[in-house]
Structures are given as C-alpha cells and as structure tokens.
Amino acid sequence: MNPFLSVAILLLTTGLLFTLPLLPAIWELQRKSDALPLDVIQQHAGEIRYFADRFRSYLEPLEPVFRETSATGQKAVGIMPDGTEYLVLGLGTEALGLPLGERDKLCPVLLASATDLTVSANSTFSRDVYSRGHFVGDSNNQYRALLAEHGLHLGAGSSVMRWVHAGGELQVETGCKLFGRASSDARLRLSPDCTFVRLNATRIEFGNPMESPRSLPHPTGLLAHSRRRLCGGDFEIKPEEIFRGDLVVRGNLRIGSGAKVFGSVKSDKELIVESGALIDGSLISSKKLLIGPHCMVRGPIISERVLLIEAGTQCGAADAPTTVSATRISIAPGVVVFGTVWARELGEVLA
Amino acid sequence: MIYVLYIIVVTICVYTARHYWFTLNRLFGFQRHPYIDIDTADWPPVTVLIAAHNEELVISHILEALLAAKYPADKMLIVPVNDRSTDRTREIIDDFARRFPGRIRPFHRIEGKPGKAAALKDAMEFVETEVVLIFDADYIPGAGIIRQLTAPFFDPEVGGVMGRVVPMNVGANLLTRLLDLERAGGYQVDQQARMNLRLVPQHGGTVAGVRRTALQEIGGWNENSLTEDTDLTYRLLLHGWKTAYQNRSECYEEVPETWPVRIRQIMRWAKGHNQAMATYAFGLLFGKNRATLRERLDGALLLGVYAMGPITLLGWILALTVFYQGIAQLNGIIALLSLTAYAAIGNLAAFFEIAAAIRLDGHRKRIAILPFLALGFTVSIFSVSHAAISQISGLLTKAEFHWDKTERFRKATS
Numbered sequence: 001m002n003p004f005l006s007v008a009i010l011l012l013t014t015g016l017l018f019t020l021p022l023l024p025a026i027w028e029l030q031r032k033s034d035a036l037p038l039d040v041i042q043q044h045a046g047e048i049r050y051f052a053d054r055f056r057s058y059l060e061p062l063e064p065v066f067r068e069t070s071a072t073g074q075k076a077v078g079i080m081p082d083g084t085e086y087l088v089l090g091l092g093t094e095a096l097g098l099p100l101g102e103r104d105k106l107c108p109v110l111l112a113s114a115t116d117l118t119v120s121a122n123s124t125f126s127r128d129v130y131s132r133g134h135f136v137g138d139s140n141n142q143y144r145a146l147l148a149e150h151g152l153h154l155g156a157g158s159s160v161m162r163w164v165h166a167g168g169e170l171q172v173e174t175g176c177k178l179f180g181r182a183s184s185d186a187r188l189r190l191s192p193d194c195t196f197v198r199l200n201a202t203r204i205e206f207g208n209p210m211e212s213p214r215s216l217p218h219p220t221g222l223l224a225h226s227r228r229r230l231c232g233g234d235f236e237i238k239p240e241e242i243f244r245g246d247l248v249v250r251g252n253l254r255i256g257s258g259a260k261v262f263g264s265v266k267s268d269k270e271l272i273v274e275s276g277a278l279i280d281g282s283l284i285s286s287k288k289l290l291i292g293p294h295c296m297v298r299g300p301i302i303s304e305r306v307l308l309i310e311a312g313t314q315c316g317a318a319d320a321p322t323t324v325s326a327t328r329i330s331i332a333p334g335v336v337v338f339g340t341v342w343a344r345e346l347g348e349v350l351a
Numbered sequence: 352m353i354y355v356l357y358i359i360v361v362t363i364c365v366y367t368a369r370h371y372w373f374t375l376n377r378l379f380g381f382q383r384h385p386y387i388d389i390d391t392a393d394w395p396p397v398t399v400l401i402a403a404h405n406e407e408l409v410i411s412h413i414l415e416a417l418l419a420a421k422y423p424a425d426k427m428l429i430v431p432v433n434d435r436s437t438d439r440t441r442e443i444i445d446d447f448a449r450r451f452p453g454r455i456r457p458f459h460r461i462e463g464k465p466g467k468a469a470a471l472k473d474a475m476e477f478v479e480t481e482v483v484l485i486f487d488a489d490y491i492p493g494a495g496i497i498r499q500l501t502a503p504f505f506d507p508e509v510g511g512v513m514g515r516v517v518p519m520n521v522g523a524n525l526l527t528r529l530l531d532l533e534r535a536g537g538y539q540v541d542q543q544a545r546m547n548l549r550l551v552p553q554h555g556g557t558v559a560g561v562r563r564t565a566l567q568e569i570g571g572w573n574e575n576s577l578t579e580d581t582d583l584t585y586r587l588l589l590h591g592w593k594t595a596y597q598n599r600s601e602c603y604e605e606v607p608e609t610w611p612v613r614i615r616q617i618m619r620w621a622k623g624h625n626q627a628m629a630t631y632a633f634g635l636l637f638g639k640n641r642a643t644l645r646e647r648l649d650g651a652l653l654l655g656v657y658a659m660g661p662i663t664l665l666g667w668i669l670a671l672t673v674f675y676q677g678i679a680q681l682n683g684i685i686a687l688l689s690l691t692a693y694a695a696i697g698n699l700a701a702f703f704e705i706a707a708a709i710r711l712d713g714h715r716k717r718i719a720i721l722p723f724l725a726l727g728f729t730v731s732i733f734s735v736s737h738a739a740i741s742q743i744s745g746l747l748t749k750a751e752f753h754w755d756k757t758e759r760f761r762k763a764t765s
Contacts, residue, residue, distance in 0.1 A: 024719040034716035035522030038535075040493055040601040046390065046639075128709070153430050200391065216447075228507055230641065246507035260399070264507040282505040300389050300505045316393075325388035341390035 027305060048183045048200040048340070052147050052165035055128060062088060062112065066132065070114035075111075084127065086110040088250065089117065117148075134168070153182075156191075169313075170201065192333050192351045199341040203318070206349050207333020214296060214314055227263075235263065239274070246281070255279070257292070271303075275310075289326065304328070309335050313317075353673055358427055359666040366659060369652060373544035374704045377711065383547045387599050389502035396426045397501055399480040400474055402467045402557070407439040409605070413488055414447045418454065422497040428480070429455045431488075434470035435462070467556070468579035472572040478563060487557040491519065491603040500560045503595040510565030510592025511583060513542070514558035514600035523608045524545035528720050529727040530606040530613070535712055536705035543598045550649035551588060556580030557604075565592045578623025581654075585631040588650060591641030614734045619739035621657040621765035628654040661736035701728070 018349035058080075065076050069090035076088045087109045091313065110127040111117075117131035121138035128145040130134070139155035145162040146152065152166035159177040164170065170184035174191040181198045182188065188201035227245035237251040239256030246263040247253075253267035257274040264281035265271070269286035274294040282299030283289065289303035294312035300323045301307070301315055301317040307326035309315070311334030316322030321339035341347060359480065398418055401485045403410055410431065418428050431444045431700045441459055448455040458474045471485070482504050486492060496514060503509045515538045556563075556579055566572070569586040576582035584594055607613040632654050636647055702721060709718050 021722040025722050028716055028719040029525060029528070029723075032522050034714055035528065036713075037518045037519045037521050037531075038601065038712055040517050046387075047598075048390065148582065246400060250673040256716070258725045264505060266506055266508050282507070284506045284508075298393070300392055300502075302385055302506070304385050320393040321391045321392065323389045323391045325385075340388075342390075344388075345696060 047196065048181050049165060051145065051181065052183070053161045055130070055145065055147050059112065061129060066112070066114040084110050086112060089113045089115075092120050116150075128323065135166075139173070191348050194349045196347040196349075197343055198348075199337075200339065202321075202338065204337040204339075204341060205333045206331045206337075214317070229332065234269075253285075258284070273297075275335065293332075298322070300325070306330075308332075311335060315339075352669060354729040356666060357667045359662055359669065362662060363612075363659070363666065366652070366656075369532045370701055371493075373538055373548075374707045376544045376547055377522050377540045378422060378707055379545075379548055382543070383549075384597070384599065386503040386506065386595060386625050387499065387597060388704075389505065390498065392498075392502070392505065393502060394423055394426055394498065396428070396480040397484055397497065397506070398478045398480045398483065399427065399429045399484045399486065399497070400471060400478075401486050401488055401758060402434065402470060403430065403436065403440055403444070403488040404434040404467075405438045405440060405541070406438045407436075407443060408489055409489045410440055410443050411447070412479060412485060412491055414444070414455065416491050416493075417486075417497075417659045418451060419494055420492065420497045420502075421494045425731040427497060429747070431455065431457050432470050432479070433457060433459045434467070435460055435465070452559040464574055465575060468572045468576055468582075469574035471579070471636075472574050475563075477568070481558060481563050483563055483566070484560040485557055486602070489605045490516075490557060490704060492558070493602065496558070496600050496602055498637070499597055499600040500558070502558065503597065504562055506593075506595070508591075508593050509595045510533055510562050510569075510587040510590075511554045511594040512560040513552055513555050513596050513720070514602055515539070515542070515596075516555065516599045516604045518606040519603035520608065522604050526610060526613060526725060526727075527606050527608055528717070529724060532705050532709065532717070532720060532724060533727065534606070535708035536701070538598065539708035539711050540704045542596045545649065546598070546635075548649075549643075549645065551584065551646050551653055552594050553653065554580045554584040554587070554594045555582070558602040562592070565590070568592075576623060577619055577626060581624050581627040582630075585627055585650065585654070587633065587640075588632070588642050588646060589635065596617060610730065614730065617731055617734050621735035622742050624654065624657040625739060625742055628658060657735050658739065660732045661739045663732060664736050 008182045010092055028297070033103045034212040045075045053063050061081065065078070065088050068149070069088050073090040075090060076181045077086065079085055089112070100177060105123040107123060108127065111125060112130040114132050116133035116135070118136045119138060119141060120208060122140045124142045128147070131148040131157060133149065134151045135146065136153045137155050137158055140157040142158065143164070146160060146164040151166040151168035151171070152164065152169045154160070154164070154173060154176050154178070156173040157175045159179065161179050163181040164178065166184045168184070169186050170182065170188045172178065172182070172190045172194055175193045178194065182196060183199070184201040186202055188199060188204045190196065190206050191206070192207055229247050231247070231249045234251035234253070235247070236254045237243050237256055239257045240258045241256060243259065243261045244263060247261070247265040249263070249267045249308065251267070252269045253265065253271045255261060255277050258276045260278045264284070265279065266284040268286045270288045271283065271290070273279065273281045273283065273291045273295055275294055277292070277295045279295070279297045283297055283301045284304045287305050289295070289301070289307045289311045291301070291313055293310040296314050298320055303326035305327050307324070307329045309331045311332040314336045315324050315340035318338055323340040323342065324337055325342040329341065329343040330350055331347070334351045376527050388763060401413055414429065414431070420427065433441050444457045448457050458477060460470055462472055463469055463473060482501050484497065484500050500512050500514055503512045516534060518527060518531045518534055520527050521529070559580070561583065565587060569590050572579055573582045587594060607616055633652055635642060635650050642650060664734055705724065706718060706721060
C-alpha cells in the first residue's frame with residue numbers, strides 16, 4: 001500500500017475514533033435538551049405544611065361546589081381538571097354511609113366535606129381526604145393524605161401514608177402509623193405505640209403529660225454564649241453542678257442529675273443527660289443521645305444515630321420552639337416538645 | 352529523574368484513590384445532613400454581608416432575594432459591603448436602604464486595601480451578631496437558605512458553614528456547561544463526601560457563614576490572602592472549629608461565560624490555594640493543633656489540589672523524557688505505564704466523580720457533555736501551572752499579589 005495513503009488512513013481512523021465520543025456531546029450542545037439550571041428549591045418545599053397548602057390550592061376550583069353542597073346539604077360528584085374523581089358531601093356524617101366497596105371498604109375518590117366529616121372503621125381512602133370542619137376517623141383506617149381545617153382525630157390502629165395536617169388539634173390514638181408529615185397549627189397529641197417520621201405543632205404531647213409546661217429560667221437568645229471549652233476525651237458535668245458556656249467533648253459526655261448547663265453541648269460519642277437536668281442551649285451528639293426523665297432542654301436536640309427521651313422531659317418552650325432530630329427516635333409517654341420532631345428513619349412513642 | 356517520576360505517579364495515584372473513595376461514599380455510604388432538619392428554632396440574630404465591588408448589574412437581585420427570605424425580619428440585618436465601587440452600586444444600595452429602613456444597613460468603603468477579605472475585615476467591626484452569613488453580590492439565595500445556613504451554628508463545634516453553589520447561566524455556551532459539571536462534582540460529591548467522612552469540607556466564602564467568636568479567636572479575616580475562604584477553612588480547623596457543609600442549601604451563582612475570565616478566576620484560586628498550602632500544610636500535618644488525624648491527611652491533600660496541575664505536567668515531561676532517552680528498557684516501560692495511568696485512571700476518576708454527581712442531581716442528558724471535560728481539564732492544568740510559576744517568580748521578585756474581580760455577565764434590568 002502507498003505509505004502516504006497508509007498514514008492518511010491512520011490519521012483519519014484516529015481522528016474518527018477521537019471524535020466518536022464527542023458526537024453525542026456536540027449533539028447535546030446544539031440541542032440544549034438538558035441545559036437548565038439545577039431545580040433549586042427556591043419555594044422551600046421542605047416546609048412541613050407545603051403539601052397541605054398545595055392541596056388547598058388544588059381544591060380551589062371546587063369552591064362553588066362547597067358553597068352549593070353546604071347550602072343544600074346534598075352530595076356532589078365530578079372530575080377534577082387532572083382527571084381525579086371527587087365526592088363532596090354537604091353533610092359530613094353521610095360519610096358513615098359512604099358507598100365503600102363491600103369486601104375491602106375502599107374509597108377510590110377524592111373525598112371532601114364542606115362541614116365536619118366522620119368516617120367509619122376499617123376503611124381505605126386511596127385518594128386525599130378534606131374536611132372544612134372537624135374530621136373524625138374511626139379505628140383501623142388507611143389514608144393517603146388528610147387535611148382538616150379544624151380538629152382532626154385518627155382512630156386507633158390507623159395509618160397515613162403521605163401527610164396529615166389539622167388547623168386545630170390533631171389527636172392520634174394508640175397504634176397509629178404516620179409515614180410522612182403530621183402537623184397541626186395548634187396541639188398534636190400522640191398516644192403510646194404510635195410511629196412517626198416528621199411532626200410539627202405549636203405543642204406536641206406524647207402520651208398524657210403529667211405536668212404543665214415549664215418556662216425557661218433565662219430568656220436569653222441562643223448563641224449568645226461566647227466562651228467555649230473543648231475537651232479531648234470523656235467528660236462529666238457533676239450532679240447539681242452549674243456549667244456556664246459552650247462545651248465540645250470529643251469522647252463521651254455525661255451530664256449529672258439536676259445539673260444546669262447555660263450553653264450548648266456537643267459530644268462526638270455518647271451523650272447521657274441524667275434526670276432533672278436543665279440545658280439552656282442545644283444538645284448535639286454524633287452518636288447516641290439519652291435524655292433522662294424530667295429534663296428541660298431549650299435549644300435543638302440532634303443525634304446522628306439514636307435518641308431516647310424519657311417521661312416528663314420538656315423540649316423547647318412556648319416562647320422558644322425547637323427541633324428534635326435523629327435517625328431513630330424513641331419517646332416515652334409524658335414528653336412535651338414545642339416545635340418539630342423529625343426522625344429520619346423511624347420515630348416511636350413507647351408504650 | 353526516574354525516582355521523581357515514581358513520586359509523582361504515587362501522588363497521582365493517591366489523588367485518584369481519593370476521587371474514587373469520595374464518589375463511592377457518596378453513592379453508597381451513610382449521608383450526613385445533621386442540621387438540615389432544624390426547621391423550627393428560637394432563631395438567633397444574624398448579619399448578612401454582601402461583598403460588592405462594581406455590582407450595578409446584580410446587586411438589586413440579591414437584595415430583593417434576601418428581603419424575601421423566610422427568617423424573622425427583626426433578627427436579620429442585611430449589610431451590603433460596597434467596596435470602593437465606581438459604578439451605580441452605591442446609589443442602588445442606598446435606595447434599598449431608604450425603602451427598607453432597619454433591614455438594610457449599607458457599609459460604604461471608599462478607601463483601604465483592595466480585595467474581598469480586606470472589605471469583610473473592615474465590615475466586621477460593625478457586626479454585632481454571633482452568626483454572620485456571607486454572599487457574593489451575583490448570588491441569588493432562596494427563601495429558606497438563611498435558616499439553613501444558620502442552623503449548624505446551634506452546634507457549638509461549628510465555626511463555619513458552607514452551602515452549595517449552583518450555576519444559573521448553564522446553557523450560555525460550552526464553558527458554562529463544563530463549569531456546571533465541575534461545580535456538580537465539586538459540591539454534590541466532593542464536599543458532601545468530606546462532610547460524610549468527617550474530613551475537611553471547604554469554606555467557599557460565599558453562600559457561607561462564620562461564627563463571630565470563632566473568627567475573633569483565629570484573628571479575623573486575612574486580608575493578605577487571595578482566597579480568604581481557604582485561609583479561613585484552615586485557621587478554623589487548626590483551632591478546633593469545624594466547617595459544616597449543607598448540600599441542600601443551594602444558591603444560584605453566575606459562572607464565567609468567557610475563557611479569559613475563567614482562566615483569570617482559576618489562576619486566582621490556584622495562587623490563593625498555593626499560598627494557603629505554603630502557610631498551613633506543615634503545621635497542619637506535623638504541628639500541635641486540634642485537628643484529628645483524618646482531618647490532617649485530608650486537609651493536606653485538599654491544600655495540594657492546585658499544586659497537582661504543575662506536578663502532572665512535570666510528570667508528563669519526565670515520563671516522555673525517560674522513555675525517549677531509553678535510560679533503561681524497564682524504566683521506559685514503567686514510564687510508559689505511568690503515562691497511560693495518567694490518561695486512563697487519573698482522569699477517569701474525576702470523570703467518574705462528575706458523572707456520579709450528575710446522576711445524584713437527577714439529570715440524564717447533560718452527561719453527554721462529559722468528554723468535553725478533557726478540554727476544561729487541559730485549560731485548567733495549564734492555567735494553574737502558569738499561576739504556580741508566576742507565583743514563584745513573584746516571590747523571587749517580591750511582586751505584590753493583586754486581586755482580580757470576576758467579571759459579571761448578567762444583563763441589566765430596568
């Protein structure tokens with residue numbers, strides 16, 4: 001073969017091989033089919049009431065239907081713009097006689113009520129449920145999502161797959177499972193044996209708290225402390241000791257019974273707070289965090305692994321809401337939290 | 352010569368392994384987001400500093416975005432740090448301050464040392480809050496980001512916070528698309544993996560925060576540093592403060608749209624990073640400080656990332672020289688293998704990291720652009736090598752550093 005031709009073929013082949021992986025790239029550069037910025041959450045979809053607010057907006061086209069059914073006390077059926085079937089009740093108590101499937105008692109339509117709404121036991125609601133008044137659900141029901149503008153009562157053994165929000169008090173009976181977000185604009189009460197993921201309310205009660213909420217002794221803002229102590233190994237704050245300033249411990253940390261800490265504390269390992277301690281700051285643990293009975297914590301409580309809170313403990317205050325977060329959370333009956341409780345994997349109210 | 356080449360090959364292999372470790376951790380490891388759940392709290396007062404130098408095209412956008420932030424208005428003070436601007440920046444800021452009294456307090460700097468660090472240092476004298484957040488003027492923060500960047504400071508070990516930077520002008524041209532991929536790899540994989548593994552997430556100096564007590568303890572902003580963010584990261588680390596990375600605290604930025612601007616930007620970063628390496632690497636590795644062993648090792652590797660450009664170039668030259676000199680046949684083969692290793696494993700690791708980031712971001716089609724990254728890397732290698740050489744020659748001639756502000760490309764709005 002002619003040597004010039006060989007070299008030319010070699011160069012051509014090399015050029016082709018080099019260009020080959022660039023062809024899809026050039027195609028994408030020209031078409032710009034995926035050239036938009038990353039969809040950053042500018043509207044903050046992490047807000048716990050995001051889905052409830054969106055559901056309200058979704059129901060806006062039904063406003064004339066609500067007015068009509070409310071005035072006449074009649075039912076109305078129809079189809080939403082996205083093809084979802086709906087049933088609007090004029091009298092919420094009619095739901096007790098809903099045309100549920102005989103065998104599985106399945107309600108496959110979006111159920112809404114212009115007034116209070118009551119549903120019977122052992123039913124499954126595969127579409128979202130809305131009540132403009134109070135909502136009362138009997139035991140062992142399964143819901144996709146629930147919104148009540150006033151009080152909301154979930155019967156024992158019920159479960160909510162996505163989210164539940166109440167404008168008034170949200171009462172959750174024994175053995176319920178809340179797989180998504182559960183929130184109330186007022187008080188949220190969880191009975192023993194319930195499981196949850198994310199809770200938010202002005203006041204969250206686990207079981208029946210015995211004591212009335214306490215106010216914090218020093219209404220100073222968080223992060224007002226400037227002194228920090230850094231400790232390389234294990235550390236203990238003795239019982240009844242008063243510790244001022246922030247504390248960071250690279251080992252285990254024990255806060256003794258009745259101790260008072262005016263600052264935030266962190267442990268890179270296990271953190272144990274014994275009974276009756278007061279933490280006027282945040283509690284952070286990289287591993288396990290145990291909070292004994294009748295403690296009081298002002299700031300956020302974060303454990304990267306397991307968190308156990310015993311009876312009588314108060315987290316946050318009415319004038320200082322807070323967040324309790326961990327991978328797994330176990331809370332004994334008698335605990336009160338003002339704000340948010342967020343279990344990344346699972347939260348449970350102990351029996 | 353061959354031994355120098357061996358050292359270079361080993362160094363490149365270490366960085367390659369690091370890329371793979373980070374990527375695999377990000378794909379399959381335990382993901383740490385300890386502070387992102389804090390959505391309810393007795394929020395502390397914060398000061399938001401906006402570094403601005405001739406920002407008439409963009410300053411109103413960030414002010415509007417910050418005024419719409421979901422944070423108690425009485426606890427958030429916005430301080431635009433107008434650093435000797437000669438355009439309409441001052442006029443725009445003063446107009447906002449008039450319209451929103453009590454929420455915006457301008458800091459007009461008309462003299463003093465140039466540079467962001469120097470401007471922030473002067474502005475800090477008027478800051479009264481414990482939490483200080485920092486944004487560059489071309490950024491557009493989302494409504495929830497002030498709370499998200501403040502939340503980590505409830506941890507008394509956290510001295511600095513860094514959010515994720517997301518390019519907004521992605522589709523402008525090839526360069527912006529490549530920078531979008533690089534940013535995705537850097538934040539979605541690199542920074543988050545360092546957070547997961549309790550290593551050294553880097554403070555970026557924007558979409559970021561710092562605790563005033565920590566800043567005072569380490570001596571304030573270093574106005575002699577070209578990259579005040581890297582400098583801050585290491586001084587915090589040496590004093591036992593952590594920098595927390597919040598991957599879900601995303602904020603839009605404008606990336607360079609022309610190659611000369613990009614080259615100047617990366618050269619400034621390289622010089623600043625190398626400056627930090629010369630200042631802190633030895634003390635971090637061998638000195639008596641409060642960093643853990645893994646932080647020391649990762650911190651040292653992070654300090655060396657911009658030095659890897661000239662080192663790789665040197666490796667290429669040495670490998671070719673050894674091979675063509677035919678010093679020994681065996682050595683020649685090793686050199687050839689080394690050369691292959693750079694081209695295959697080394698680059699592939701970074702490509703793997705970026706591809707994983709695209710996957711984690713939920714994108715699909717933009718992965719097709721990946722082969723063009725070779726172009727971006729080539730430009731970066733020569734730019735940072737040039738920066739290193741000019742830095743060394745500058746040291747010898749005792750030339751002063753000067754600070755290049757990155758040009759803006761946003762169109763003016765009426």
